Amino acid sequence: MTSLFVVAMAAVAFASPEFDTDFDTGSVGRVTELDSTWYHPTPNDSIEVRAYLIRPRWDPRNPVDTTLLPSCRWFHFRMTGVRDKWIFMTIPYTEVRRPFYSYDGENYVRFDATDGIYPQGLQKIFTRDTVYIAYHEPYTHARHAAKLHEWDASPHVHVDTIGYSDNDRPVAMLTLTDTASTWKEKRRVWIHSRVHTSEAPAAWHLESLVDELLGETSLARRLRQRVEFYIVPQTNPDGVEGGYSRSTPTGVNMEVNWDHPDSLTVPEVRILKRTLDSLTSTGPFDVALNMHSQSTPFVTYWVHSARSTSVAMHRRKLQLSALTMTHTPYYRRIDQRTSTLAPRYFEGWMWDKFGEATVAVTFETPYSYYRNDPEGTWVSRATLKKLAHANLLALNDFFQFF
Numbered sequence: 001m002t003s004l005f006v007v008a009m010a011a012v013a014f015a016s017p018e019f020d021t022d023f024d025t026g027s028v029g030r031v032t033e034l035d036s037t038w039y040h041p042t043p044n045d046s047i048e049v050r051a052y053l054i055r056p057r058w059d060p061r062n063p064v065d066t067t068l069l070p071s072c073r074w075f076h077f078r079m080t081g082v083r084d085k086w087i088f089m090t091i092p093y094t095e096v097r098r099p100f101y102s103y104d105g106e107n108y109v110r111f112d113a114t115d116g117i118y119p120q121g122l123q124k125i126f127t128r129d130t131v132y133i134a135y136h137e138p139y140t141h142a143r144h145a146a147k148l149h150e151w152d153a154s155p156h157v158h159v160d161t162i163g164y165s166d167n168d169r170p171v172a173m174l175t176l177t178d179t180a181s182t183w184k185e186k187r188r189v190w191i192h193s194r195v196h197t198s199e200a201p202a203a204w205h206l207e208s209l210v211d212e213l214l215g216e217t218s219l220a221r222r223l224r225q226r227v228e229f230y231i232v233p234q235t236n237p238d239g240v241e242g243g244y245s246r247s248t249p250t251g252v253n254m255e256v257n258w259d260h261p262d263s264l265t266v267p268e269v270r271i272l273k274r275t276l277d278s279l280t281s282t283g284p285f286d287v288a289l290n291m292h293s294q295s296t297p298f299v300t301y302w303v304h305s306a307r308s309t310s311v312a313m314h315r316r317k318l319q320l321s322a323l324t325m326t327h328t329p330y331y332r333r334i335d336q337r338t339s340t341l342a343p344r345y346f347e348g349w350m351w352d353k354f355g356e357a358t359v360a361v362t363f364e365t366p367y368s369y370y371r372n373d374p375e376g377t378w379v380s381r382a383t384l385k386k387l388a389h390a391n392l393l394a395l396n397d398f399f400q401f402f
C-alpha cells in the first residue's frame with residue numbers, strides 16, 4: 001500500500017500543467033513541452049521544473065490585402081497546475097518585454113525584470129495553481145461593456161450603437177459634451193481606438209481620457225463646455241474578444257482599408273465611414289485622433305509630411321505634437337515620427353474629404369517603457385492616465401482655451 005501511495009502521489013505531483021484560452025481576449029498558438037525535470041537546490045529539497053515553447057497564434061491570412069503578412073503579437077493564456085513549479089517559457093515571434101501575469105484573471109502585474117532571463121524568455125515559480133499570462137494587461141470586451149454602462153449614466157454622455165460587427169457585437173460611440181453649455185462655436189473632436197486588437201495600452205489610455213473628461217476639474221468642465229467629443233473606444237469588438245493581434249477574426253487589418261470599396265472591406269470600417277459621413281454633414285471635425293499602441297518603446301504622433309499634405313497641415317500636426325510634449329515627460333521631440341499620408345489610412349480618407357479643416361493624426365502609446373529607456377518608467381495604467389491628462393491639456397492649448 002505504501003509504495004502504491006507514493007506512486008500515486010508522485011503522479012499527482014508530476015501532473016502536466018494545462019493550458020487554455022477559453023475566455024475574453026484569450027489566445028495562444030501551439031504549445032510544446034520542451035523539458036520536465038526535478039531541481040534539487042539542497043539534498044532535502046526539490047522543485048519541479050517545466051519548460052515550454054509557447055507560440056502565439058497567427059491572425060488569419062488577410063483575404064483582402066493578400067500581400068500583408070499576418071501578425072501574432074498577442075497572447076493571453078491560462079495555465080493550471082503550476083503552483084510551486086518552476087516554469088520556463090520561450091515565446092517566439094513576439095517582442096515580449098516583461099509581459100503581465102495574474103492569479104485571478106482580474107488583477108495583472110508585470111513580470112519582474114529578473115523573470116526575463118533571455119530574449120523572448122521568462123521563468124518564474126508561481127505561488128498559485130492557476131495563472132493567466134498576457135502580452136499586456138488585457139482590456140477585455142467585458143471591461144469595455146462595463147465602462148460603457150458606467151459612462152452612459154453620466155449626464156454628459158450619450159451612447160449610441162452605430163452598427164454591428166461581423167459577429168453582431170454592437171459598435172458603440174459616445175457623444176460627450178456639456179449639453180447645457182451655450183458656447184457658440186463648439187469644437188468637434190473625433191477619437192477612435194482598438195482597430196488593432198492587441199493594443200490594450202491604447203484602450204487603457206482612452207478609458208482614462210474619458211474618465212477625466214467626465215470629472216469635475218476645471219479642465220474637464222472647460223473641454224465639455226467648448227468641445228463635442230465623438231468617441232468610438234472599440235472599433236473591432238470581435239477581434240478584441242477573440243484575442244486577435246491586428247485583425248478582425250476574418251484576418252482583415254482595418255487600418256489599411258479606408259480606400260477600399262464596401263465590397264472589399266469589413267462591416268466595422270463601413271460603420272466608421274458611414275458615421276463620419278453622417279456627423280460631418282453639418283461640418284468637419286477640428287481634430288481626429290486615431291489611438292494605437294506600438295511595440296517600439298516610446299510614445300509618438302505620426303506627423304504627416306508637408307509633401308503628402310500641405311505646409312499648413314504639417315505645421316498644425318507638429319503643433320499638436322509639440323504641445324503634448326510640454327505636458328508630459330513621457331514624450332520627447334526625438335520620439336516624434338513622420339509618415340507619408342496615403343488614402344488607405346483613416347487620416348488619408350479624412351484629408352481627401354476635409355483637407356486642412358481636420359487635423360487627423362495617429363497617436364501611439366508603447367507597451368513596455370517610455371523614452372526608449374528600459375531603466376526609466378514602464379507603461380502602466382497609472383502612467384497612461386498621466387499621459388491622457390497631457391493629451392487633454394494639449395487639446396486645450398491647441399484650441400487656445402485660456
Ligand SMILES: [Zn+2]
Nearest residue numbers: 196199292293
Ligand atoms: Zn496599431
